[in-house]
Amino acid sequence: MIKIKVKNSGVVKLQMFRDKDGDGDLFIAEATRNIPFKIKRVFFINNPKIKNSVRGNHAHKKYNQVIFCASGSFFLNLDDGRTKQRIFMDDPSIGIILGPKLWHTMTDLSENCNILVLADDFYRKDDYLRNYEEFLKYINKRKKHA
């Protein structure tokens, strides 16, 4: 089992049904049951065309998300501004919670990789912190006023 060391994260485990005839595996995510919020948006990333592909590279101010590796593999690199953690993602039943103020980067996507993300809100450009210095300033500002 993955031990989460960074803040604003966690592990979600999906129920899996393996077809007895080898016809494939079925995974179930249910909002407010094993996913800790109501899902408003789903997006996925696949078909990487280069070897050293990098996705993410940002943090969110408010969003909660859960990220899965639906197929293939990738590395999920987490950074809460103090602690960093690198997780190898290759098990579709394991989701990692990407809470607010958690810098995340997905690297080394395998050719057949499919990154699935469930989010608790619609897309809003202004929820993104895309500059690492800006991210550090944002979390430190928040700490002082907390």
Ligand code: TYD
């Ligand atoms: P981007 O955030 O750069 O992808 P990632 O961080 O996963 O590497 O998103 C790429 C483009 O897609 C960017 O122009 C914003 C747009 N986008 C939406 O319009 N809606 C969405 O829900 C997401 C995730 C991205």
